[in-house]
Amino acid sequence: MSKMSTDLKRHALNGPTMGTRWSALCHGPSGFDAVAVRAALQAAVDEVDAQMSTWKPDSDLMRLNRAPEGAWVTVPGRLLDVIRLGLAVGRASGGAFDIGMGGAVSAWGFGPAKASPDRIRRAMQARRMPAHDALEIDGARVRKRVPIALDLNGIAKGYGVDRLAEVLGGIGIRDALVGIDGEMRAMGLKPNGEAWTVAVEEPDPERRAPHSILSLQDCAVATSGDYRHRVEVQGRHLSHTMDPTLGAPLVKSPASVTVIAPTCAEADAWATALMVLGPDKGGELAQRLGLDALFLLRGEAHSIRSCRIGRLFGGGKMSVLAEGDWAI
Template sequence: MYSEPRDPAAVSGQRYSLHGETMGTRYSAVFFAAPDLDAEAIGLRLFAAVDAVDRQMSSWQPHSDLNRLNAAPTGQWLSVPAELFTVLEAALQVSRESHGAFDIGVGALVHAWGFGPGQGRVDEQQIDALRARPHRPASDVLEIDPVHRRVRKSAAITLDLSGIAKGFGVDQLACCLAGLGITRYLVGIDGEMRAGGSKPDGQPWIIAIEKPIRHLREVMGVMELDDAAIASSGDYRHWVEHHGTSHAHTMNGARREPAANALAAVSVVAPSCMLADAWATALLVLGESAGIELARVRGMEALFVLRDGDGFQTLSTSVGELSGDPQQSPGLATRS
């Protein structure tokens, strides 16, 4: 039986590329779908998805739901939007599982070290005051009520979601496309990425891994991603100079200071970008010994980049295995 050859675009789908601004940076969405799709309408839905995350979870927007929670009296239950509740619940879980390394209760530290609104000025007086009193992580202070979707604080605390909200925003982009029946996509916000399926030809999505060098955007290698998410945390994007020493923006709550160890960057692959984002932060705080060991014990897929003199050493973990050559680590198709 003879049949007319089908339009390749109708078989594999047309390639679309949309992007916009959010959370002080940019989001992107590349996907394959029917050629007659209303790209403008989808673009509006994508923006609405990430804008809702920003309005709820931003430390920079005075009237965000996060800042409303920060300003709420202790002991008072406060209802919060479903998206914010999801992120708070996940943050507390990762905090417990990382032995407090991931802690959203470091907002006061973030501000004191000059990384919050009004950034750039280190407040030594505030830093000394924070060091003088015991630090209580958010997992000890924040109580959540899943039934009524509300939270309350047992003590004054300033929450900061910069280590997890961006990843959740990526997941929201993915959910937006999936809700429209689009299954082949790559979405991201400032390097945090999530892939849906593979490309129409069956090939995985290729993700560039940056070399952790300040003032320079250079690719260290690439990673293949298929129905998974990846997020990275490092000391090379945001930092301050204080008394001749450079301090990165990721906070070690237990020590009440910026994380400082041999790790330059950590990338984590996980089912959701929210979890990848939080775990990349946690492992960076834990450092080159405890972080790598925890990732190995948990069977996580993670890539660690350690500073080694003027160069870098890479180690990767996957399903309980540790490798000094990322090419040999199953699940992490990284090539240097």
């Protein structure tokens, strides 16, 4: 450990956002104003929520959703950045990631309103055009070619994590671990020179336990799973991840997919896309695109198998792997 590292004080900051909490762990020098830094971090995630929430009727996203098709709507820059990234991942994933699933998400009860059988039927019967075909962008303006409701829940939290990292970087903090609800981004290293450690959760709705441990430096990780955010419809527990081809929650899917990427927004979106595609098609696409991904699959007698894609997951960056793993 360097002498400089012993002069740093550990700061664990957190606050509310998007129905959960954000966190930031860093080490600051003498004079580090934790109160001011926490306020700046809170303001950053509040801005993301104000622009991208489907739970706030006055958010910029909901204003865009209410606009009629064909009408140009000027949107703020951060929302535009997330829409652009969402459309890019949508195209690259063949529509598996689709930010245009807002109608289905709401109908099935994953928004402010409860599930509605009538709206579910309409969502499943609707003729769908993927968002990357349904939206046009001209500078800071967006318009819809067809009626479509956008939902950014598969990418906004990851983008919020990136904003936390940007705020810390802007005040000279180069080493930190930031996150929102399990979506994490590692900046640099710990003061002792070690990588940041992050757990991949066991896909168990009844308890929180680590399945494996990641050592991360200058990258982000996000997990999409079937075991946390669920609703009950006619006695069945359904995952929040939507199948864009059906307008309904995934029926057969991995228990979870974890993706490591340069930014948390990318990791967040790709975890959802690979969850929809599954280990075969998703694994092939991840390998072709050079993504690092971990699929956890349910087996017999509550067992969990792993499919590992990429250099990071296949090259010794993980520990506590279960039996029955294979790598691509």
